[in-house]
Amino acid sequence: MKLSFPMERTPHPFWIIVQKEVGDHVRSWRFIIMVVLIAMTCLGSLYTALTNFNKGLKTEDLKGAFFFLKLFTLSDGTLPSFVVFINFLGPLLGISLGFDAINSEHNRGTLSRLLAQPLHRDYLLNGKFVAALTVISVLMFSLGFLVMGIGLLRIGIPPTAEEFWRLIFFILVSICYVAFWLNLGIFFSVQFRQPATAALSCIAVWLFFTIFYQLIVDMIAKASAPAITATPQQIINYKEFIGNLMRVIPSQLYSEATTTLLLPSVRSLGPLSMEQVYGTIPSPLPLSQSLLLVWPQLTGLIAATVTCFALSYSIFIRREIRTR
Amino acid sequence: MRLFFLRCRKIPRVLPTLIVAMLFIRSASGTDQGVILYTPFTRISIPPGQSIDYAIDVINNGSTLANVGISIGGIPKGWNYDLKSNGWTIGEVSVLSGDKKSLVLHVDVPLKVNKGIYHFSVVAKGFGALPLTVVVSEQGTFKTELTTKQPNMEGNSNANFTFNVELKNSTGDQQLYSLRAGVLRGWNVAFKAMGRQVTSVQLEPNRTENITVELDPPDVIRAGSYRILILAETTGTSASLELEVVIKGSYAVELTTPTGLLSTSITAGDEKRFEFVLKNGGSATLKKVTMGFNGPINWDVIFDPKTVDNLEPGKTAQVFGTIKADKKAIAGDYAVNMEARTPEVTSKASIRVSVETSMLYGWIGVLIIGAAIGSVYYLFVKFGRR
Numbered sequence: 001m002k003l004s005f006p007m008e009r010t011p012h013p014f015w016i017i018v019q020k021e022v023g024d025h026v027r028s029w030r031f032i033i034m035v036v037l038i039a040m041t042c043l044g045s046l047y048t049a050l051t052n053f054n055k056g057l058k059t060e061d062l063k064g065a066f067f068f069l070k071l072f073t074l075s076d077g078t079l080p081s082f083v084v085f086i087n088f089l090g091p092l093l094g095i096s097l098g099f100d101a102i103n104s105e106h107n108r109g110t111l112s113r114l115l116a117q118p119l120h121r122d123y124l125l126n127g128k129f130v131a132a133l134t135v136i137s138v139l140m141f142s143l144g145f146l147v148m149g150i151g152l153l154r155i156g157i158p159p160t161a162e163e164f165w166r167l168i169f170f171i172l173v174s175i176c177y178v179a180f181w182l183n184l185g186i187f188f189s190v191q192f193r194q195p196a197t198a199a200l201s202c203i204a205v206w207l208f209f210t211i212f213y214q215l216i217v218d219m220i221a222k223a224s225a226p227a228i229t230a231t232p233q234q235i236i237n238y239k240e241f242i243g244n245l246m247r248v249i250p251s252q253l254y255s256e257a258t259t260t261l262l263l264p265s266v267r268s269l270g271p272l273s274m275e276q277v278y279g280t281i282p283s284p285l286p287l288s289q290s291l292l293l294v295w296p297q298l299t300g301l302i303a304a305t306v307t308c309f310a311l312s313y314s315i316f317i318r319r320e321i322r323t324r
Numbered sequence: 325m326r327l328f329f330l331r332c333r334k335i336p337r338v339l340p341t342l343i344v345a346m347l348f349i350r351s352a353s354g355t356d357q358g359v360i361l362y363t364p365f366t367r368i369s370i371p372p373g374q375s376i377d378y379a380i381d382v383i384n385n386g387s388t389l390a391n392v393g394i395s396i397g398g399i400p401k402g403w404n405y406d407l408k409s410n411g412w413t414i415g416e417v418s419v420l421s422g423d424k425k426s427l428v429l430h431v432d433v434p435l436k437v438n439k440g441i442y443h444f445s446v447v448a449k450g451f452g453a454l455p456l457t458v459v460v461s462e463q464g465t466f467k468t469e470l471t472t473k474q475p476n477m478e479g480n481s482n483a484n485f486t487f488n489v490e491l492k493n494s495t496g497d498q499q500l501y502s503l504r505a506g507v508l509r510g511w512n513v514a515f516k517a518m519g520r521q522v523t524s525v526q527l528e529p530n531r532t533e534n535i536t537v538e539l540d541p542p543d544v545i546r547a548g549s550y551r552i553l554i555l556a557e558t559t560g561t562s563a564s565l566e567l568e569v570v571i572k573g574s575y576a577v578e579l580t581t582p583t584g585l586l587s588t589s590i591t592a593g594d595e596k597r598f599e600f601v602l603k604n605g606g607s608a609t610l611k612k613v614t615m616g617f618n619g620p621i622n623w624d625v626i627f628d629p630k631t632v633d634n635l636e637p638g639k640t641a642q643v644f645g646t647i648k649a650d651k652k653a654i655a656g657d658y659a660v661n662m663e664a665r666t667p668e669v670t671s672k673a674s675i676r677v678s679v680e681t682s683m684l685y686g687w688i689g690v691l692i693i694g695a696a697i698g699s700v701y702y703l704f705v706k707f708g709r710r
Contacts, residue, residue, distance in 0.1 A: 122704065267656040275650065279620030281657040281676060289655040292681045299689035306696035310703055317707035 007269035013119040017127030018134070025097060025135045034093050034137060039146075045082045046147050049074040050154050053157065066284065068159040069166060069262045071151040074254050082147060083258050086174050088210075088252050091181040093139075095202040097132040098185025100195035101125075102316060107193070111321050127308065129186060137176045144171040162264075165287055170261045176301050177254040181206070190312045190319070209249040217245050232273075239271040253301050257294040265291060269297075357421065358386025360448055361454035368457070372437045372464030373494065373530045378429040378456065380446060384419035391418045393449035394427065400442050404432040407446075435530065437464035465494050468501070470556050470563035478570040481607045485539040485569050491556050493527035500526045501556040503535070508550065510542030522577055525556075539569055544638045547608050573608025575668035577635070587676040593651035594682075598675065602632055602641040602664055608692035610635040610666050615643055619660035622650035653679045 010016075025031050049071050075081040080088075102125070105111040116123055144167060152158060159167065184205060188198035212263050226234045246252045260266045264284030268276075285293070362381040384390045393416045396405055407414050409427045430444065437460050446454040469492040473649060477485045493499050502524045505513040516536040517525050521641055525533050549570040556563050580586075583599050584588050590596045604610050613635055615627035628644045635641055647660060662673045 122707065268654045272654065273652070275621035276652055276654050279623070279658045279660070280654070281659050283657040285656050286678075289680055292683070292686055295654055295686050295689045299692050302693050303696045306693070306700055308701045310696070313700065313703050314707065317703070 013117070014123045014127055017119075017123055018131045021128050021131030022134055025131065026068040030302065031097050031135070034096050036090075038085070038089050038093065038139070039143065041085045042082055042143055042147060043150075044079050045075065045085055046071065046150060048076055048079045049081065050151070052076045053155060067155065067157050068148075068163045070262075071147060071155075072167070072170070073259075073262050083170075083255070083262065086177075087255055087258075090174060090178040091206045091210075091251070093136065094132075094178040094183075095182025095185045095206065096200070097135065097175055098182040099189050099199040099202050101128045101132070101186045101189045103189045103193055103198060106321065107195070115321065122313065125186070125313060129183070132182050132186075133175070133179055134280065136182065137175050137183050140171050140175050140178070144174075154191065157312060162287055166261050166264070166290070169287070170258055173254065173257050173261065173301070174297065176298070176305060179252060180250050180301060180305040180308065183305050183312065187308050187312040187315075190316045209251060213249050217242065236271050236273065243270055247297070247300065247324060250301060250304060253297040257301070260290050260294045266290075267293070269293065293316075300304075326335040341710065359384050359390045359392055359448060359451040361448050361452065363446075363454060363456070366454070366456050367462050369459040371432060371461050372384065372433055373435040375430060375432040376458065378431070378446075380427045380429055380454065382417050382419050382427065383422050383424040384421055387421050389420055389706065391416060392451060395447050395449065396429070397445050397447045397453065399431075399444040400437075402434050402436070403442075403444075406430050414520070431458070433458065433460060433464075434621070435464050435496055436466040439463045442443040466496065466670065467494055468492065468499065468556060468558075468561045468563040469494055470507045470554070470565040472565060472567070475566065476568040476570065478572055480572045480574040480673040481541050481545045482544055482574070483541075487537040487539070487542070487567050488531050489535045489537050489554065489565060491525065491527065491535050491563070495561055496529050497560050498526065498528050499561065500524055501558055504555045504557070505537070506555070507539075507699055510537075510545070511550075511552070512540035513552070513554075514538040514540075529672075537566070537567065538638055541569065541571060545571055545607055546637065547571050571607060574606045575608055575610065575665050575666065575671050576604070576606035577610055577613060577666060577671045578603040578605050579662060579664040579673045581673070586673060587678065588647070589678040590647060590649045591680050591682055592649050592653040592655075595646050595648040596677075598645045598647055599663065600643045600645055602635060602643055602671075604635040604637050604639055606669070607637050609637065610668070612643075612666065614665045616646070616661065617645070617660060617667055619647075620650060620658050622652070623658075623660060624648040625660065626663070647675070647677060649677065649679055655679055655681045 011019075051071065052074050053067075055076075072082045075084070102111070105114065105124075111124075114124065148159065148167065181202070185198070185202050188201045189195065191199065192198040224238065224241070226238050230238075247256070256269050258270065264287075265282065267280070267285060291298075360383050362383055363378050365378070368376055382392055382394070391702060394407060394414060396407065399405060407427055407429050409417070409425065414427055419425050436693060439460050439462055439704050442458045442460065444456055444458075446456065448454075470489060471492070472487055472489045474487070476543065477487065479485060491501060493501075503515045503522065505515075507513055514521050514537075515559060516522065516538065517533055522535075525535065527533055535556075539552060539556070541550070549568055552567045554567060580601050580603070582599055588596055588598055600615075610632075613632040614631055615632075617625040617627075619625065625648070626646045632641045632643065643664075645662060649658075656679060658677045658679060660675045660677050661673060664671045
């Protein structure tokens with residue numbers, strides 16, 4: 001990475017780093033491959049959603065409306081929906097943008113040269129994070145609006161204001177989710193000197209969370225399953241315990257948050273007692289209530305993201321960088 | 325002499341003197357010429373206003389043709405009669421020997437006639453007379469009658485009451501009756517004759533007309549009995565009839581809100597005061613209207629007041645209900661059914677309550693995020709500017 005400082009009208013060095021990083025990302029093969037992969041899967045899922053739209057509408061009750069949100073959640077089983085694809089490919093995108101952020105600079109020897117320039121050391125890390133986040137945000141928003149636009153063309157029903165804001169929040173949550181994996185990648189890139197190690201570690205974490213954690217939770221669930229004679233309260237406690245175990249992994253938080261945002265009829269994410277259900281009218285929640293419902297999930301995601309960043313920041317700041 | 329025997333057999337014994345007198349008349353006018361008058365019913369009892377048709381046979385027992393002049397003698401004043409045969413009015417009959425002719429004597433007994441016994445006779449000039457007796461069975465009148473078989477009806481305030489009234493013209497003349505009703509305010513009266521709504525009817529003497537009186541009471545009316553006077557009058561005569569309508573108390577109560585809005589929002593575990601309006605839409609006073617509710621489990625509604633002791637017809641009462649939501653209620657809509665109960669009627673109002681979750685956990689989440697960002701800021705401040 002080369003930096004030049006014209007004397008007049010120079011932008012802040014931080015923004016120069018961000019610009020350069022964004023340029024690097026956009027031109028890298030790695031990113032282009034990821035974008036093509038994500039765009040194609042998303043268009044594929046949009047296609048299945050559109051072909052099943054009529055069927056989906058007939059079987060669903062029409063009083064809930066929210067047709068537009070179904071573009072993102074509808075699936076006929078052959079191809080997962082948009083949300084599931086983002087849940088699956090989002091981590092890969094985040095990791096691919098973050099895993100060699102620091103260590104590749106270090107290995108190429110550009111890090112010490114870069115920091116020889118008059119700029120604060122944390123600008124580098126922050127700049128890299130902000131640049132990757134910007135790229136992710138732009139990608140997510142364009143994907144979201146692409147799906148919205150094509151859907152609008154195909155079904156001809158404009159989204160209501162409520163639907164629009166739900167989609168915006170959905171995209172923001174998606175950005176947050178990818179940002180978590182980005183920060184994990186940056187953390188490993190600070191921690192490990194070899195980019196390959198960092199990448200493999202990230203993939204390992206991702207695989208662990210997507211596959212093995214599920215198995216472990218299943219094992220725990222089986223082992224701690226209450227007896228047949230258990231009271232309803234014990235069963236509820238057990239269900240909640242398993243649910244909370246699942247909520248350790250970010251993808252679970254993400255899927256719960258997006259499900260609630262995109263399906264306004266979802267009123268609760270945990271087990272419900274008869275007392276709570278009795279007397280309810282099946283109706284969609286207003287956006288504010290949906291947000292309040294998933295606020296713990298969002299809090300978890302944001303807090304995990306920030307924690308990862310804080311860890312990588314503190315390690316990077318205290319690191320000796322002059323040696324190779 | 326045969327006539328004498330006939331008479332003796334037919335004429336009741338109550339009038340022996342008359343018979344004796346007539347016997348003399350007859351023998352004086354020469355009964356031997358062989359013409360006699362005969363009718364089977366010589367004493368008839370009828371009410372005033374009716375008419376009698378006598379079938380009178382003129383029998384010629386003589387050997388020669390007889391020309392008989394027929395006249396009516398001694399008919400009371402005001403009575404109308406005519407003597408006809410084959411559609412003609414007859415004054416004289418010619419009867420062949422051994423033959424007979426039939427005549428019809430039509431006598432109208434007027435309406436205005438005193439009770440009593442009236443006599444007159446059919447006279448065959450030169451041959452004899454046939455005495456007839458009419459007993460007027462009751463005092464005759466000269467008036468209009470308005471009657472009904474059922475002057476009383478019961479029903480609730482939104483029913484229509486239909487009375488069948490009979491108007492009888494017992495005067496001697498044709499009358500044009502105007503029909504009126506003395507009703508209270510808010511009542512609606514319609515007179516119907518021959519299926520059409522009318523205000524007057526024309527009646528020939530001694531005719532009756534069936535008149536339907538439809539009474540429509542006001543919708544909001546106290547329970548009780550109401551008397552309605554109906555009048556049929558002309559300048560000369562009038563008749564009145566009092567009808568009675570008994571309004572049964574109807575019970576109706578309506579539970580609603582002042583604005584008609586039946587939804588509200590509430591935070592879980594919180595309470596909300598909601599205003600209701602109780603309306604008595606019936607005609608009877610409602611006693612002890614009890615408020616109740618039927619809602620989700622662990623919800624509570626406290627009414628202020630719990631019961632409305634007295635609610636007059638058409639009046640409203642204000643009731644406040646404090647809805648208390650369950651702490652564990654999930655976000656979204658719940659239905660809470662409010663009920664106003666009396667032993668007679670109930671009214672329900674379903675309130676849609678949107679439950680909102682408490683902002684508390686939202687703020688805790690904000691705090692957690694704030695702490696995380698704060699720690700990063702701390703790192704910035706501590707290490708950032710070396």
